[in-house]
Amino acid sequence: MNVSPEPTDSAIAQPTIQTARLLLRPLALNDAAAINALLMDKEIAANTETIPFPYSELLATEWIAPQLQAWQQGRAAVFAICLPSPPANARLIGVVGLEIDSPNERAELGYWVGKSFWGNGYCTEAARATIEFGFEQLGLNRILAYHKTRNPASGRVMEKLGMTHEGVLKQHTKKWGKFEDVAVFGILRSSGRVQKK
Numbered sequence: 001m002n003v004s005p006e007p008t009d010s011a012i013a014q015p016t017i018q019t020a021r022l023l024l025r026p027l028a029l030n031d032a033a034a035i036n037a038l039l040m041d042k043e044i045a046a047n048t049e050t051i052p053f054p055y056s057e058l059l060a061t062e063w064i065a066p067q068l069q070a071w072q073q074g075r076a077a078v079f080a081i082c083l084p085s086p087p088a089n090a091r092l093i094g095v096v097g098l099e100i101d102s103p104n105e106r107a108e109l110g111y112w113v114g115k116s117f118w119g120n121g122y123c124t125e126a127a128r129a130t131i132e133f134g135f136e137q138l139g140l141n142r143i144l145a146y147h148k149t150r151n152p153a154s155g156r157v158m159e160k161l162g163m164t165h166e167g168v169l170k171q172h173t174k175k176w177g178k179f180e181d182v183a184v185f186g187i188l189r190s191s192g193r194v195q196k197k
């Protein structure tokens with residue numbers, strides 16, 4: 001993982017992270033069209049807690065702006081997952097982020113990837129770098145993540161990240177009128193268990 005601050009920004013600028021195949025960069029307001037194009041897919045919304053369906057470019061814009069502010073306020077670190085080639089035309093393929101609980105030095109990891117890019121290890125690669133960023137750059141002690149029990153792909157990502165299955169929360173969320181069971185995974189900085197591969 002290679003972390004580089006934005007060249008022109010102040011000390012609190014959100015950095016860009018380079019992984020073997022991906023570029024994780026701060027969101028920008030003009031990502032709204034790309035995010036909307038990827039989220040015009042009910043399967044992504046169905047597997048997340050908060051993404052609505054149908055989606056729209058306006059919803060994307062209204063979601064991006066608070067994420068930028070949240071970084072400034074130390075409440076979140078959200079990155080656009082991009083395929084960097086060719087570098088001048090990096091393509092946004094998903095989003096990964098940490099929602100930070102500063103008093104408890106912990107964060108909740110969240111992610112989604114556009115359907116046509118699934119199954120290439122991109123989410124795992126992006127989330128691994130985000131966890132490393134959370135421990136090494138943000139000084140977090142614990143990172144947790146939730147997935148609906150009917151969404152094993154996300155659980156598999158968490159396993160591949162070296163996270164520990166900590167339990168199942170019965171009927172923890174209500175999506176589109178239906179209560180759903182949610183699994184919780186966690187990882188501690190002291191565990192040293194962030195899987196490199």
Ligand SMILES: CC(C)(COP(=O)(O)OP(=O)(O)OC[C@H]1O[C@@H](n2cnc3c(N)ncnc32)[C@H](O)[C@@H]1OP(=O)(O)O)[C@@H](O)C(=O)NCCC(=O)NCCS
Pocket residue numbers: 043044045047048049111112113114117118119120121122123124125146147148151152153154156157
């Ligand atoms: C979950 C998600 C982010 C995974 O993205 P991805 O880039 O395909 O993830 P990866 O390729 O890194 O890993 C996916 C793993 O899940 C596995 N998988 C896929 N479908 C599966 C299923 N039905 N059952 C079990 N494992 C499954 C893949 O085989 C792969 O594991 P492997 O490397 O051991 O073969 C993507 O499917 C997505 O965006 N889903 C909708 C939104 C979502 O679920 N977000 C997470 C909310 S908690």
